[in-house]
Amino acid sequence: MPAQIPRSLRGIVDRIALWSRINSPWLVHFNSGSCNGCDIEILATLAPRYDLERLGVKLWGSPRHADVLVCTGPVTRQSRDRLFRTYEQMPAPKFVVAVGSCGITGGAFHGCYNIVGDIGDIIPVDVYIPGCPPRPEAIIDGVVQLLTKLRASAVVQSPLRMEAKA
Amino acid sequence: MSTGSEMEAVPQLVTRLGRAQPAGDNRLSVELAVEHLPAAVEALTKARWGYLSAITGLDRTPGETEGADSGESAPPRRAQFEALYHFCRGATVLTLRVKASGENPTLPSITAVAPGAILQERELAEVFGMHITNLPARGRLLLSEDWPENLFPMRKKNTPEAIRARISEPPPAPLPASSPERPGRFVVPIGPQHPALKEPAHFELEVDGEIVKDVSLRLGYVHRGIEKAAESRSWIHNLYLMERICGICSHIHATAYALGVEQLAGITAPPRAQAIRVLFAEMERIHSHLLWLGVAAHQAGFDTLFMFTWRDRETIMNLLDEVSGNRVNYSVNVLGGVKYDIDDPRADAIRRGVDSLERRIHHYLDIVTADESFLRRTRGVGVFPTEKADVLGVVGPTARASGILRDVRVDAPYSAYRDFPVTPVTDQGCDLAARFVVRIKELFECCRLIRAILGSFPPGELRVDVPRRIPEGEVISRVEAPRGELFYYLRSAGGPMPDRVKVRTPSLANWAYVLSVAVGLKLADIPMVVVGIDPCFSCNDRMFSVHQVGRNAE
Numbered sequence: 173m174p175a176q177i178p179r180s181l182r183g184i185v186d187r188i189a190l191w192s193r194i195n196s197p198w199l200v201h202f203n204s205g206s207c208n209g210c211d212i213e214i215l216a217t218l219a220p221r222y223d224l225e226r227l228g229v230k231l232w233g234s235p236r237h238a239d240v241l242v243c244t245g246p247v248t249r250q251s252r253d254r255l256f257r258t259y260e261q262m263p264a265p266k267f268v269v270a271v272g273s274c275g276i277t278g279g280a281f282h283g284c285y286n287i288v289g290d291i292g293d294i295i296p297v298d299v300y301i302p303g304c305p306p307r308p309e310a311i312i313d314g315v316v317q318l319l320t321k322l323r324a325s326a327v328v329q330s331p332l333r334m335e336a337k338a
Numbered sequence: 339m340s341t342g343s344e345m346e347a348v349p350q351l352v353t354r355l356g357r358a359q360p361a362g363d364n365r366l367s368v369e370l371a372v373e374h375l376p377a378a379v380e381a382l383t384k385a386r387w388g389y390l391s392a393i394t395g396l397d398r399t400p401g402e403t404e405g406a407d408s409g410e411s412a413p414p415r416r417a418q419f420e421a422l423y424h425f426c427r428g429a430t431v432l433t434l435r436v437k438a439s440g441e442n443p444t445l446p447s448i449t450a451v452a453p454g455a456i457l458q459e460r461e462l463a464e465v466f467g468m469h470i471t472n473l474p475a476r477g478r479l480l481l482s483e484d485w486p487e488n489l490f491p492m493r494k495k496n497t498p499e500a501i502r503a504r505i506s507e508p509p510p511a512p513l514p515a516s517s518p519e520r521p522g523r524f525v526v527p528i529g530p531q532h533p534a535l536k537e538p539a540h541f542e543l544e545v546d547g548e549i550v551k552d553v554s555l556r557l558g559y560v561h562r563g564i565e566k567a568a569e570s571r572s573w574i575h576n577l578y579l580m581e582r583i584c585g586i587c588s589h590i591h592a593t594a595y596a597l598g599v600e601q602l603a604g605i606t607a608p609p610r611a612q613a614i615r616v617l618f619a620e621m622e623r624i625h626s627h628l629l630w631l632g633v634a635a636h637q638a639g640f641d642t643l644f645m646f647t648w649r650d651r652e653t654i655m656n657l658l659d660e661v662s663g664n665r666v667n668y669s670v671n672v673l674g675g676v677k678y679d680i681d682d683p684r685a686d687a688i689r690r691g692v693d694s695l696e697r698r699i700h701h702y703l704d705i706v707t708a709d710e711s712f713l714r715r716t717r718g719v720g721v722f723p724t725e726k727a728d729v730l731g732v733v734g735p736t737a738r739a740s741g742i743l744r745d746v747r748v749d750a751p752y753s754a755y756r757d758f759p760v761t762p763v764t765d766q767g768c769d770l771a772a773r774f775v776v777r778i779k780e781l782f783e784c785c786r787l788i789r790a791i792l793g794s795f796p797p798g799e800l801r802v803d804v805p806r807r808i809p810e811g812e813v814i815s816r817v818e819a820p821r822g823e824l825f826y827y828l829r830s831a832g833g834p835m836p837d838r839v840k841v842r843t844p845s846l847a848n849w850a851y852v853l854s855v856a857v858g859l860k861l862a863d864i865p866m867v868v869v870g871i872d873p874c875f876s877c878n879d880r881m882f883s884v885h886q887v888g889r890n891a892e
Contacts, residue, residue: 200531202531202538203537203538203559203560204538204559205559205560205561205562206560206585207582207583207584207585207588208537208584208585208586208874209582209585209586209588209666209667210585211537211585212585212586212629212666213665213666215648216648216651216652216655216665219632219645219648219649219651219652220645220648220649221648221649221652233532235531245560246562248558248559248560248561248562249481249482249484249485249505250481250482250558250559250561251530251538251559251560254530254531254538254559258531279582280578280579280582281562281564281567281579281582283498283567284498284562284563284564284566284567285491285498285501285502285505285563285566285567286481286482286491286561286562286563287562287563304582304667305585305665305666305667307665308665
């Protein structure tokens with residue numbers, strides 16, 4: 173929030189920012205080692221039948237414009253740094269949704285030599301959506317839960333969250 | 339079958355160089371001395387005998403149990419390796435076997451005579467620690483830059499625990515090394531996270547104005563180490579792991595694996611199970627091709643087509659869901675058969691769905707062949723001449739759009755394709771437009787096959803029992819995935835787990851095409867050219883990555 177906004181107006185500005193964030197979250201998608209199953213279901217969720225865009229959700233290419241990072245897959249050794257950097261490039265406040273069992277525990281790939289962990293090991297995750305892969309309905313539900321959580325918090329997130337676990 | 343004559347057609351030179359012996363149905367194995375390998379490969383290439391399909395590395399170092407209990411300190415076991423070069427022609431697979439031993443096993447490169455081999459040779463070098471002489475490549479390939487030197491994950495002595503101990507808690511990986519700067523040139527990096535890429539890969543395109551002068555490609559972002567993991571999981575367990583190599587063509591991976599294991603165990607799935615496998619495979623092909631059509635249209639900036647195809651694709655997703663309970667990873671296969679039966683109401687639902695889809699597919703064929711603005715993005719772009727495609731060993735729709743009839747369903751019919759023959763689709767266009775036409779026409783063939791199977795569904799059991807321990811042996815299982823020939827090599831040592839599972843996915847065979855046509859194109863055409871092979875990085879990276887520098891336009 174810019175410093176020049178008078179203290180008396182900050183509450184209102186925060187409320188407007190939260191309102192717009194809830195009504196139009198932009199997603200950026202990162203695949204850190206997924207089998208594609210979750211990725212095609214995320215795309216299917218945005219396609220006409222499930223049409224997540226009717227909730228104001230838009231999939232966007234650049235992390236610098238995004239509010240929500242949607243991650244799929246376990247984290248491979250080579251994508252670890254990229255995942256972290258994508259997260260860092262997003263402006264605060266930012267949220268992470270991990271889609272699929274692999275993002276939660278490593279799933280079927282748990283124990284493979286090139287897997288360094290799950291999404292939560294690298295960056296803080298707000299919503300986990302289990303399933304191999306989760307159905308589009310589950311993905312929509314995950315997004316709705318994130319938005320509900322946001323609305324309930326009613327407080328604009330502190331930029332301190334930016335410090336990831338590294 | 340003309341297999342006998344295929345065998346006879348193997349150039350005399352090859353059989354004279356080494357010890358040839360039949361290795362099962364349609365297979366011939368030739369044991370060669372290391373120094374004879376390039377000559378043998380050259381003889382095969384010169385005679386245009388098939389194409390190099392896969393290279394498999396094997397660690398044949400004697401195990402702990404053999405001669406280790408003599409009480410005295412046994413002499414250190416000498417590491418022994420074997421490299422298998424599989425050439426396919428029609429239904430025949432010719433395997434050249436070469437042995438190498440010691441801590442630094444050495445093999446000659448065959449890239450000079452078979453250019454498609456470079457990717458797989460580098461895989462051998464990186465995961466087995468084979469020293470490949472004259473290999474025109476450098477730098478890290480598959481594993482990350484911070485991977486320890488001299489740690490070769492596929493060697494048997496490197497157990498998953500031993501590997502984890504050596505790589506515990508790495509520092510963040512450094513960036514892929516950029517190509518050296520040259521004055522007057524400009525490098526455009528793309529990826530690994532980029533709007534034009536649905537999956538992670540890193541391209542560095544050196545451009546001169548709009549024209550691409552050089553391409554380098556770094557994959558491996560989705561490399562998980564599945565082949566190693568397969569060696570420490572049971573035969574049944576692996577079925578589910580193989581299904582998760584790729585979420586788009588999951589069924590065909592599981593089918594290739596199940597067919598291989600059944601062949602090793604000497605059993606055959608009942609006819610009804612085979613028909614159901616093929617039915618699902620064709621439904622999967624429809625979903626995969628429609629998915630591809632949508633993504634390709636999106637890359638061309640034609641989002642309306644993207645939305646339409648993805649809407650219509652839901653028809654087939656519904657059917658898959660209805661029959662198996664899952665939209666993706668349907669888990670149809672079990673070893674020895676299938677899980678799900680298809681009853682009459684479901685068969686009717688599938689027929690209705692396929693009928694309505696077919697009407698839509700006619701519409702799509704019209705669009706990609708008649709829409710002028712779309713054709714400007716595809717006609718004459720990414721031309722890949724037949725001759726070149728043949729030499730590089732590309733597979734699937736990419737090969738068929740260059741006029742090469744290469745389709746495992748036709749060449750070596752497996753499962754129920756023997757009873758329900760496929761009419762292959764080829765096109766002489768060799769460009770992107772031809773790839774659209776081939777894939778869309780294949781959709782009609784899928785619909786026809788599905789109707790044919792439902793029309794004469796064999797009755798009977800769904801599965802037979804499979805022993806828990808699979809007898810010793812090795813098999814090759816080839817199937818036609820939506821993207822092309824999928825090659826599985828399975829080896830059993832008689833235990834509860836496989837000794838080696840090698841997967842060569844179609845995307846790997848087709849990367850050679852992207853690297854060879856990208857130079858000289860406009861930058862804006864690159865996403866379309868990449869999408870033209872329908873690349874699947876998760877398939878690909880299970881074992882592989884590429885870095886090719888220094889291919890100038892001249």
